[in-house]
Amino acid sequence: MLLVKAGGRALLNVSEIARDLAAYSPFVLVHGGGDQVTSYSLKMGVTPRIVISPSGVKSRYTDARELEVYIMVMAGKLNKEIVSKLLDRGVKAAGISGLDGPTLIAERKRKIVVVEKGRRRVVPGGYTGRIVAVDTSLIRALLSGGFSVVLAPVARGTQGEALNVDGDQAAYQLALALKPEKLVILSDVDGVEVDGSPMRGMSWLEAAELAKAVGPGMNRKLLMASKAAEAGVEVVIASGLKESPVTRALGGEGTRVKP
Amino acid sequence: MLLVKAGGRALLNVSEIARDLAAYSPFVLVHGGGDQVTSYSLKMGVTPRIVISPSGVKSRYTDARELEVYIMVMAGKLNKEIVSKLLDRGVKAAGISGLDGPTLIAERKRKIVVVEKGRRRVVPGGYTGRIVAVDTSLIRALLSGGFSVVLAPVARGTQGEALNVDGDQAAYQLALALKPEKLVILSDVDGVEVDGSPMRGMSWLEAAELAKAVGPGMNRKLLMASKAAEAGVEVVIASGLKESPVTRALGGEGTRVKP
Amino acid sequence: MKAFCPVCGGEVELPEDVMPGELLECQSCGATLEVYEQESAFKLREAEEIGEDWGE
Amino acid sequence: MKAFCPVCGGEVELPEDVMPGELLECQSCGATLEVYEQESAFKLREAEEIGEDWGE
Ligand SMILES: [Zn+2]
Numbered sequence A, B: 001m002l003l004v005k006a007g008g009r010a011l012l013n014v015s016e017i018a019r020d021l022a023a024y025s026p027f028v029l030v031h032g033g034g035d036q037v038t039s040y041s042l043k044m045g046v047t048p049r050i051v052i053s054p055s056g057v058k059s060r061y062t063d064a065r066e067l068e069v070y071i072m073v074m075a076g077k078l079n080k081e082i083v084s085k086l087l088d089r090g091v092k093a094a095g096i097s098g099l100d101g102p103t104l105i106a107e108r109k110r111k112i113v114v115v116e117k118g119r120r121r122v123v124p125g126g127y128t129g130r131i132v133a134v135d136t137s138l139i140r141a142l143l144s145g146g147f148s149v150v151l152a153p154v155a156r157g158t159q160g161e162a163l164n165v166d167g168d169q170a171a172y173q174l175a176l177a178l179k180p181e182k183l184v185i186l187s188d189v190d191g192v193e194v195d196g197s198p199m200r201g202m203s204w205l206e207a208a209e210l211a212k213a214v215g216p217g218m219n220r221k222l223l224m225a226s227k228a229a230e231a232g233v234e235v236v237i238a239s240g241l242k243e244s245p246v247t248r249a250l251g252g253e254g255t256r257v258k259p
Numbered sequence C, D: 001m002k003a004f005c006p007v008c009g010g011e012v013e014l015p016e017d018v019m020p021g022e023l024l025e026c027q028s029c030g031a032t033l034e035v036y037e038q039e040s041a042f043k044l045r046e047a048e049e050i051g052e053d054w055g056e
């Protein structure tokens, strides 16, 4: 079984990803979509607040109103659009969120540290969570029934609240729990580059080292890839914007992090 | 297995419905939510257009923008809220829409007749469909896995488009396909009344007759109940706004239409 | 404003604020006719059989 | 504006536009301190260990 993560920007190529993925069903596809959440938030008069962590990572601050839009766009609009594209290609597809089952259990941060005016500040945590447990029974029931699974990055909080979780983190946690043949991470870049030259392959140890050297965004991806590979799952980081992006990633394009 | 339909107004009592339903899992719950779609459409600057058919039935006209909001609210917000309430009660619940699988296949009307200024007019049909086929394999895979199913009234059109479908019609079609022990239809009224007195029970033949005499809304419910009962499924039409609404409906309250 | 019935050729009176898609009956032959616009004129064609709307 | 470090009792200078929740370091003992408001005055308490934010 193949596990694929497609970020919001890779989803600009959703028809082609769906066409290509059809050959690998049943699979599990985790999707992102942060840009679309932002655009709908603005339409609904909710101004997104972006916070910067002390280490320089920017992220969306999810308050209660933003969470509402987040769930509507992720688990409603995008999830069903992707399912529709897969159905167009003859894939038996079922769209769920990590909250369903529940499949993804996350812990909400009570407080977070952000940088404002160049100074560090403690603010109440938003409706954002870190995944602390995965229950694969719902996904396995769907796969056994012959259905490919499209999963939106929403989790159930330990207090029962719905939470926004990072799509990469969801994919990595699912990789540890499902032990797929491979985890393919599709984004809008061709893989990992060091000093302008693309990296074809590396060990999980090298990936962990390299994570310290690359920019935010890719560093999180590399760190998670390293941990998934350490646990025995080969990870490929590749562009989702090409023709047959999954087949290319499996055929050698992009950067692979090996167990 | 129990099949329940809870309309948008019954869902004002969603916590209590979830508490009560927990005793009957795994079950299939079809939900409505038209009022919430209207309120979000307004928030997003989409003015809902209500059309009146020549026979006097009012319905929402679903254009492309309204469909987008419909899916976000139905398959995103409401579906996940109901799933969360069920998880709170220890029910293993999974939320899907009729599009997933695909489970509900509908035919979109190319043209519809509406009444404007008291005159009949032909306008292009909106993104609204009549269910023409049901595939129960996704629901059965979930039930076999021990999951209760929460289904949003969205269908896959015969041309691959997503469509708004009537929740009562979805429940009735699922009753024919799943043959549940009973179909419980929860709304905001106590059942069917004739000349101010509540009807406790009737045969499917009587229901078909009575459908001609009652007002719009309830007449559709009765007609569908009659057809489900004719096919062997007992239907109970009851209020969802009481304490233990499902247990009350199964215990004799409301109106039952018998096979 | 007038238009001609495509079934019997009879004259049909159009409402002043006639709407494209409006359904009218021909007084001569009883046919149900649909108004449509062509080259900024309103014309009539026989109406197809169309049911009611549905949906949530 | 000044406040006192709850760890060593030393004086800590607050920025003019100090924000509730702001993290400061005590120059005397090195403790990380969190600004909080009480009875419209800014006070300091020892900061808890808090990680970074996360999310999509
Ligand atoms: Zn005529």
Ligand SMILES: [Zn+2]
Residues within 6 Å of the ligand: D005, D006, D007, D008, D009, D010, D026, D027, D028, D029, D030, D031
């Ligand atoms: Zn000190």
